[in-house]
Amino acid sequence: LIALIQVCVGVVMLAPFANLSHLPADPWSWAMLATLGIVHTGVMYILMYGAIQKLPTHLQGSLSFIYPVVAILVDVIAFGHRLHLSQVVGAAAILIAAAGMN
Numbered sequence: 001l002i003a004l005i006q007v008c009v010g011v012v013m014l015a016p017f018a019n020l021s022h023l024p025a026d027p028w029s030w031a032m033l034a035t036l037g038i039v040h041t042g043v044m045y046i047l048m049y050g051a052i053q054k055l056p057t058h059l060q061g062s063l064s065f066i067y068p069v070v071a072i073l074v075d076v077i078a079f080g081h082r083l084h085l086s087q088v089v090g091a092a093a094i095l096i097a098a099a100g101m102n
Contacts, residue, residue: 003045062098069094 024030052060069091075081083091 003049007041058101062101065094065098065101 024033052063055063072083072087072091076083
């Protein structure tokens with residue numbers, strides 16, 4: 001429920017900045033947007049928050065720190081993004097801190 005509220009507030013706050021004159025024209029683009037919103041956001045939130053409820057508190061904290069590092073690694077693997085040294089150091093610091101919590 002908290003994530004739903006956050007997403008809805010974000011939609012309302014960002015709506016004035018939307019450029020509605022350049023909406024996708026073809027069905028494929030709309031299908032991709034719907035997939036991104038429904039699967040990659042909606043289903044992910046349901047699975048993630050459903051799993052978090054079953055974990056002990058210390059593991060929830062560790063996983064919440066690891067989540068951004070995983071997102072960066074997916075960006076590197078999927079899109080070939082090259083990380084700066086400060087990003088690598090930051091990711092290592094996050095992983096060390098998460099390991100220290102456990």
